[in-house]
Amino acid sequence: MMGECALCHASFPKAQATRHVTACLKARAPESGQRVKALHLRVEGKYNPEYWMQFEIASAMTLYTLDDFLRQTWLDCCGHMSCFTIGGQRYSCEPFNEGLSGRREKSMEARLYKAIPPGTDFAHEYDYGSTTDLVLRSLGAHEAALADPEVRILARNVPPKVRCVRCKKRATIVEAGWNGLNLGRCFCKNCADSETDDEGMRLPIVNSPRVGVCAYCG
Numbered sequence: 001m002m003g004e005c006a007l008c009h010a011s012f013p014k015a016q017a018t019r020h021v022t023a024c025l026k027a028r029a030p031e032s033g034q035r036v037k038a039l040h041l042r043v044e045g046k047y048n049p050e051y052w053m054q055f056e057i058a059s060a061m062t063l064y065t066l067d068d069f070l071r072q073t074w075l076d077c078c079g080h081m082s083c084f085t086i087g088g089q090r091y092s093c094e095p096f097n098e099g100l101s102g103r104r105e106k107s108m109e110a111r112l113y114k115a116i117p118p119g120t121d122f123a124h125e126y127d128y129g130s131t132t133d134l135v136l137r138s139l140g141a142h143e144a145a146l147a148d149p150e151v152r153i154l155a156r157n158v159p160p161k162v163r164c165v166r167c168k169k170r171a172t173i174v175e176a177g178w179n180g181l182n183l184g185r186c187f188c189k190n191c192a193d194s195e196t197d198d199e200g201m202r203l204p205i206v207n208s209p210r211v212g213v214c215a216y217c218g
């Protein structure tokens with residue numbers, strides 16, 4: 001569960017990530033460019049928390065920007081639906097409202113500083129079929145030169161090492177169809193050719209909680 005800081009390149013256990021990144025942000029040399037209010041967020045897989053990130057994002061951006069960042073970095077395979085749940089309220093990429101008594105979703109147009117004040121725990125779902133569930137927390141706010149891009153990764157888990165079940169070399173391919181990283185079906189390139197039926201059943205082992213799901217290739 002080791003991670004690496006994007007600011008100073010130190011490595012540390014996941015449990016020390018927040019303390020390290022918060023200190024590193026405070027010690028960061030003043031950046032040139034226009035400074036804006038930024039949020040310091042952390043995210044991890046709900047069912048595979050060995051995949052995690054801490055990042056900063058301009059607080060005037062909307063939940064769409066955050067959703068887009070999560071898709072680009074970790075999730076997007078074929079443009080599935082997604083939503084955040086914050087304090088029991090769902091914020092969907094395509095809001096669905098059903099009558100007066102039914103489910104009421106909001107859009108992702110909500111600004112981050114309003115929707116997720118520091119200290120807020122919230123959730124993200126991508127793909128309502130083979131869902132990748134993420135849990136997030138807003139850790140605090142600071143100032144940063146964050147115009148373009150509006151999001152910057154501050155720290156991230158080191159990719160877990162996976163061994164080929166056949167020859168014990170480093171595995172780079174997982175067989176598709178198991179809805180996740182089935183350690184019993186991970187192979188190196190050579191063994192994957194002989195152990196899996198066709199190329200369509202081979203997915204790359206990527207550093208993401210969506211590894212091995214649907215057609216996710218990183």
Ligand SMILES: [Zn+2]
Nearest residue numbers: 005007008024
């Ligand atoms: Zn650091």
Ligand SMILES: [Zn+2]
Nearest residue numbers: 077078214215
């Ligand atoms: Zn997909």
Ligand SMILES: [Zn+2]
Nearest residue numbers: 164167188191
């Ligand atoms: Zn092998």
